[in-house]
Amino acid sequence: MNTSSDCIFCKIVSGQIPSRKVFEDDEILAFHDINPWAPVHFLMIPKTHIVSMAHVGPAHQALIGRMLGLAPRLALEAGAGPYPEGGFRIVTNTGKEGGQEVHHLHFHVMGGPRPWLRG
Numbered sequence: 001m002n003t004s005s006d007c008i009f010c011k012i013v014s015g016q017i018p019s020r021k022v023f024e025d026d027e028i029l030a031f032h033d034i035n036p037w038a039p040v041h042f043l044m045i046p047k048t049h050i051v052s053m054a055h056v057g058p059a060h061q062a063l064i065g066r067m068l069g070l071a072p073r074l075a076l077e078a079g080a081g082p083y084p085e086g087g088f089r090i091v092t093n094t095g096k097e098g099g100q101e102v103h104h105l106h107f108h109v110m111g112g113p114r115p116w117l118r119g
C-alpha cells in the first residue's frame with residue numbers, strides 16, 4: 001500500500017490519528033468528517049495514498065467503482081433518508097481551484113434534512 005508520512009488521512013488509516021469510523025475493509029475507509037456541513041457527512045477514502053481525482057487512471061477503476069458502489073448503502077446507514085425525498089450528495093474537491101485541502105483522495109458523502117451549513 002502506498003502511504004505518505006505527512007498525510008493526515010494516511011495517519012487516520014494507520015490509526016495514528018483517531019477517527020469515527022463508518023466502514024472499513026482492506027481497501028477502503030469511511031469516517032465522519034470532523035467539521036460536518038450536513039447532518040450526515042462522512043468521507044470515503046482509499047487506504048492507499050492517491051493524491052486526488054486528477055491522479056486516478058485505469059488502474060484505479062475497480063477501486064473507485066467499489067467506493068461509489070458502496071456510498072448509497074453507507075449513506076442510508078449513516079442516516080440519510082431514502083430516495084427520492086432523502087438522498088445524498090457526493091463531492092470530490094480536486095486541486096487548488098477545486099477546493100481540495102487534504103491531498104489524499106476522498107469523497108464527501110453528505111445527506112440528512114436541510115438546511116445544511118454548506119453545500
Ligand code: AMP
Nearest residue numbers: 017019032033034035093099100101102
Ligand atoms: P477537502 O477540502 O475536500 O480537502 O476536505 C477535507 C475535509 O477533511 C474537510 O471537510 C475537513 O473537515 C476534513 N477533515 C480534516 N481533518 C479531519 C480529521 N482528522 N478527521 C475527519 N475529517 C477531517
Ligand code: ZN
Nearest residue numbers: 007010049104
Ligand atoms: Zn494519504
